[in-house]
Every structure is written in C-alpha cells, then in structure tokens.
C-alpha cells in the first residue's frame with residue numbers, strides 16, 4: 181500500500197510523465213471488493229461478448245512510452261536493470277543407454293548434426309575396429325594393455341567389459357569440454373549406466389532408449405550385419421534382461437522403426453526441459 185501511494189504521488193510529480201496520459205487514480209483507503217473473474221472473449225456469433233463501458237485508452241506513442249518508462253524508474257528510485265533475470269544455464273551431462281542395436285549411435289549422430297554446444301564423448305575400447313569406423317571419432321581404439329594402463333592411472337570415469345571387450349569413458353575429455361561450457365553426452369551400455377548412476381547420482385540425466393518391440397530390435401540388429409549369429413544371440417539375450425532395468429532411468433524414449441527423427445526430437449525436448457529447470461542439476465567430475 182505504502183509503495184503504491186509513493187508510486188502514485190511520485191508519478192504525479194514526475195516531470196517525465198507524458199501530459200496526455202490520465203493522472204494516476206487515487207488509492208482507495210479500503211481495498212475494493214473482489215471482482216468476478218474476467219469472462220473469456222467469445223466469437224461474435226455468440227451472445228457472450230464482454231463489453232467494457234469505457235473504451236481502452238489509445239496506445240502510448242514511442243516518446244510517451246519512453247517517458248512512462250523513466251517515470252516508473254523515478255517512482256521506484258532505481259533504474260531498470262538489463263541483466264538477465266534467469267540464471268545462466270549450467271553444462272549438463274546426458275547419459276544415453278539402451279540395448280545393443282536400439283539406435284544409440286544413430287540418435288547421437290543426428291543430435292550431433294542438430295545441436296551445437298554439446299560434446300559427444302568418444303570412449304576408449306580394446307575392441308577391433310569395424311569396417312568404416314574411424315579412430316578418434318567412433319572410439320579411441322587401444323590395445324588391452326593400453327586400456328589397463330588407463331584404468332591404473334584412474335583416467336576413466338567408468339569402464340566395463342562389454343561383450344568381452346573393454347570400454348571406458350576418459351575423464352579428462354569431460355572436464356575439458358565442461359570447462360568450455362559444453363553439455364556432455366555419454367553413450368554406454370546398461371551396466372555402464374548403472375555405474376554412472378552410482379558416481380553421478382541425480383547430477384546427470386539418464387535416458388533409456390528402446391525399440392517399439394523386441395521383434396523390431398532383433399530385426400534391426402540382424403539388418404546391421406555387424407555380428408555373427410553367436411554374437412547376436414548374446415546381444416539379444418542380454419537385451420531381454422536390460423529392458424527390465426528401465427526403472428533406474430529418468431526418461432524412456434522409443435526409437436521406433438523408420439522414426440529416428442521422432443526419437444531425436446524427444447531427446448531434444450528432454451534437453452530443453454532440463455535446461456529450463458529452476459533447480460538445476462550441478463555436476464562435479
């Protein structure tokens with residue numbers, strides 16, 4: 181009330197106020213009775229138009245707006261700051277996991293093409309390079325001995341034996357990119373996601389990628405033609421167990437046949453929603 185009165189009288193006194201604007205109304209001593217909620221505007225064909233008895237005042241001109249702005253500043257006794265009102269976004273860690281063949285790499289590749297400011301961590305592996313794979317892009321291909329040295333030196337945030345081969349996440353890569361303000365994307369198998377949950381807790385976002393059905397997943401893996409039938413059997417049997425661990429994740433995204441774009445969009449929506457959170461996750465690696 182006091183502020184309103186100060187404001188009204190300061191506005192009335194202010195030489196900056198445009199003359200054409202009506203003088204500020206007196207503040208009533210007692211608060212007015214609550215008004216009924218405003219009715220929604222309805223179409224002109226219906227009988228529900230809500231007419232105000234007075235026409236709205238004409239919009240102020242550019243100069244008037246400027247004067248009003250300065251008048252408000254004078255009334256409050258401070259200038260209006262142009263500093264952002266929302267806190268700056270913090271770099272975040274996104275963990276994308278799911279059964280083998282579900283499309284993790286495919287989704288990540290599209291995300292990489294779509295979004296800037298994200299770093300997709302290249303993990304290290306002792307597995308042999310597949311045709312078409314590039315060292316430093318798909319993986320850092322190292323020998324088993326080199327991998328064991330990385331473990332010894334505590335260079336890996338997480339590592340695991342995946343289908344008989346070592347896979348692990350270089351810590352320094354995450355630190356370097358987070359320091360530059362990048363968001364981090366990690367692609368791991370389900371056991372890797374469980375380990376990362378223990379290390380990172382709620383500070384990272386965990387997304388479980390699934391196919392629309394087991395049948396679709398198996399067909400996708402067969403179609404990829406990267407595994408022998410024995411290896412396929414292991415991956416498919418593992419996938420059956422892995423789907424049961426969905427509850428440890430924050431989000432589930434369905435990557436259905438022929439709709440890779442839909443899955444990518446959904447992951448993007450998750451990122452956007454997380455960025456808009458008031459209470460943000462803070463990461464410390």
Ligand SMILES: Nc1ncnc2c1ncn2[C@@H]1O[C@H](COP(=O)(O)OP(=O)(O)OP(=O)(O)O)[C@@H](O)[C@H]1O
Nearest residue numbers: 280281282283284285286400404436437438439440
């Ligand atoms: N929505 C989709 N519809 C059809 N095919 C897809 C879709 N998403 C991915 N694929 C294809 O499915 C195969 C498996 O995808 P991808 O290699 O990305 O899986 P992954 O989860 O990374 O597997 P892994 O864990 O074994 O590395 C690839 O041939 C890919 O092109």
Ligand SMILES: Nc1nc2c(ncn2[C@@H]2O[C@H](COP(=O)(O)O)[C@@H](O)[C@H]2O)c(=O)[nH]1
Nearest residue numbers: 280303340342347348349367368369371372
């Ligand atoms: N736990 C970890 N899993 C990883 C890591 N890097 C990749 N992966 C996962 O391994 C499987 C098999 O990969 P493939 O290239 O041999 O088909 C797949 O699910 C990857 O996501 C890692 O650093 N840690």
